[in-house]
Amino acid sequence: MDFGWLSDPFYQEYLIEGLINTLWLLLVSAIAGLTLAIGMAMARIRGPRPLAWTATAVTSVIRGTPLLVQLFFFYYGVGRLLEGIPGIQDSIFWGLLRDPFFYATLTFTLSVGAYSGEILRGALLSVPPGEREAGRAFGLNPFQVFWRLWLPRAVQLCLPTLTGEMILLLKSIPLVSTIAMMDLLQAANIIRDETFLTYEPLLLIAAVYLLLTIVLTLCLRQVEHHFPGVQPVRRAWRPFGQPRRV
Amino acid sequence: MNNASQEGLADWAGPILDGALTTLQIACLAYAIGVLLGFVGAACRLSRHAWLRGIGGAYSTGVRAVPELLLIILLYYAGSQALTALTNALGLPGQVAINGFVTAVGVLAFVQGAYMTEVFRGAISAIPKGQLEAADAFGFSPWARFLHITLPAMLPNALPGMSNLWLILIKDTALISVIGYSELFFTIQQAAASTRAHFLFYAAAGVLYLMMTLSSNLVFALIERRVRRGQPQSQET
Numbered sequence: 001m002d003f004g005w006l007s008d009p010f011y012q013e014y015l016i017e018g019l020i021n022t023l024w025l026l027l028v029s030a031i032a033g034l035t036l037a038i039g040m041a042m043a044r045i046r047g048p049r050p051l052a053w054t055a056t057a058v059t060s061v062i063r064g065t066p067l068l069v070q071l072f073f074f075y076y077g078v079g080r081l082l083e084g085i086p087g088i089q090d091s092i093f094w095g096l097l098r099d100p101f102f103y104a105t106l107t108f109t110l111s112v113g114a115y116s117g118e119i120l121r122g123a124l125l126s127v128p129p130g131e132r133e134a135g136r137a138f139g140l141n142p143f144q145v146f147w148r149l150w151l152p153r154a155v156q157l158c159l160p161t162l163t164g165e166m167i168l169l170l171k172s173i174p175l176v177s178t179i180a181m182m183d184l185l186q187a188a189n190i191i192r193d194e195t196f197l198t199y200e201p202l203l204l205i206a207a208v209y210l211l212l213t214i215v216l217t218l219c220l221r222q223v224e225h226h227f228p229g230v231q232p233v234r235r236a237w238r239p240f241g242q243p244r245r246v
Numbered sequence: 247m248n249n250a251s252q253e254g255l256a257d258w259a260g261p262i263l264d265g266a267l268t269t270l271q272i273a274c275l276a277y278a279i280g281v282l283l284g285f286v287g288a289a290c291r292l293s294r295h296a297w298l299r300g301i302g303g304a305y306s307t308g309v310r311a312v313p314e315l316l317l318i319i320l321l322y323y324a325g326s327q328a329l330t331a332l333t334n335a336l337g338l339p340g341q342v343a344i345n346g347f348v349t350a351v352g353v354l355a356f357v358q359g360a361y362m363t364e365v366f367r368g369a370i371s372a373i374p375k376g377q378l379e380a381a382d383a384f385g386f387s388p389w390a391r392f393l394h395i396t397l398p399a400m401l402p403n404a405l406p407g408m409s410n411l412w413l414i415l416i417k418d419t420a421l422i423s424v425i426g427y428s429e430l431f432f433t434i435q436q437a438a439a440s441t442r443a444h445f446l447f448y449a450a451a452g453v454l455y456l457m458m459t460l461s462s463n464l465v466f467a468l469i470e471r472r473v474r475r476g477q478p479q480s481q482e483t
Contacts, residue, residue, distance in 0.1 A: 066420035077445035
C-alpha cells in the first residue's frame with residue numbers, strides 16, 4: 001500500500017476538482033430532476049392524453065435501460081448528431097453542447113425525473129381526494145391547492161423514498177468518468193495511470209464515497225425530521241435506500 | 247463517405263446478438279450466486295452470534311454505500327491481485343489471470359448478494375414468529391423448517407425486491423463493458439466506434455435492454471401470481 005502520491009499538490013488538485021464536479025453535478029441534477037419529476041407526475045395524472053402518454057413512455061424507457069447506455073446515447077449519439085448541424089459550431093450554444101457536464105446533467109435529470117416522478121405519482125394519488133376538496137371549499141384556487149396542499153401532502157408520504165433516490169443519484173455519478181468528465185473516479189484513473197498504482201487511488205475514492213454517502217444520509221435524515229408531518233419511523237433498516245438505478 | 251460508414255447495423259447484428267446472449271448468461275449466473283450469497287448474508291445478519299451479525303452488516307452496508315462502478319473496477323483489480331497473492335503464498339509462482347467471464351459473474355454476484363441480503367432479511371423478519379415456533383414445536387429439523395416454513399412464507403415478501411434486483415442486475419451488466427469484457431454494451435461500443443453511427447447503435451442498445459427488462463417484468467408477474475396463490479387477493483395491489 002503506497003499512499004505517497006497523496007502529498008503531491010498536482011494530484012490533490014485533480015481530486016479536489018473531481019470532488020467539486022461530483023457535488024456540483026449532484027446538486028444541479030437533483031434540483032432539475034425533482035422539478036422535472038413534479039412535471040412528469042402531473043403530466044401522467046392530469047395531463048392531456050398525448051402528454052400523459054409521452055410521460056409514461058419516457059418513464060418506462062428510462063427505467064428499462066442502463067444509465068450508462070443513456071449517457072453514451074446522449075453524449076456520443078445525440079452529441080455527434082448535433083455536431084453535424086451546419087453552423088452550430090459558431091453559435092453561442094456550442095460551448096455548452098460540447099461540454100460533457102451538460103450531457104451528464106441532462107441524463108441524470110431525466111433519470112431522476114423518471115424514477116422520482118413515478119414515486120411522486122404514487123404519492124399524489126394516495127392523498128385522499130377529500131383533502132383537496134376541503135382546500136377548494138376554503139376558497140383556494142386549483143393552483144394554490146396543488147402547491148400548498150396536494151404536493152406537500154404527497155411529499156410527506158414519499159419523503160423517505162425520495163431521499164433514497166438522492167443517495168442513488170450520488171452513487172451513479174462515477175459513471176460520468178466514462179464520458180471523459182473529471183469526477184472523483186476520473187481523477188483516480190488519471191492518478192492510477194501516472195503512478196502505476198493499481199488500486200490505492202480507487203480505495204481512497206471508495207472511502208470518500210462511503211463518507212459522502214453517510215454525510216448525505218445524515219443530512220437527508222435531518223430534512224425528514226424537519227419536514228412537517230413526516231413520521232420518521234418505518235426505516236429501521238436499509239439506511240442507504242433501495243438500489244435501483246444503474 | 248468511405249467504406250467504414252457503409253458498414254451498418256446488418257453487419258453487426260450477429261456480434262450484437264452474441265453479446266446479448268453473453269449478457270443474459272452473465273446475468274443469470276450472477277443472479278443465482280447472488281441469491282445464495284443473499285441467503286448466507288441474511289442468515290448472518292439474523293444470527294444469534296454477534297460476530298456473524300457484524301460480518302453480515304459490514305458486507306451489506308459496505309457494498310451498498312459504494313457506487314457499483316467503483317466496486318466493479320476495484321474488485322476486478324483487487325480480485326486478481328488477491329488471487330495471485332494467494333497462489334504465491336501456496337507456493338505457485340506467477341501471475342493469475344482470471345477469465346473475463348468469471349470476473350464479470352463474480353463481481354456482479356458479490357454486489358448483488360449484498361442487496362439480496364437486505365431483501366431476504368426484511369422478508370424473513372416479516373414472517374410471524376408463531377409460524378416458526380410452531381415448526382419447532384412439531385420437531386422440524388432446522389433444514390426442514392427452512393424449506394417448508396421459512397422459504398414459502400418469505401417468498402411473497404421477497405419477490406418484489408428480487409424482481410427489482412434482477413432488473414438492476416440486467417442494467418448493471420452494462421458496467422462490465424468498462425473492464426473490457428465483450429458483453430452486449432462493449433460490442434455496441436465497438437460497433438458505434440467502427441461505423442461512426444453512434445446514434446443508431448446506442449439507440450439499438452437501448453431497445454435491446456428495454457426488451458430484456460420488459461420481458462422480465464412479465465415473467466416476474468407470473469411468478470408472483472404463483473407464489474401468492476392462497477393469499478388473500480387484497481394484498482396484491
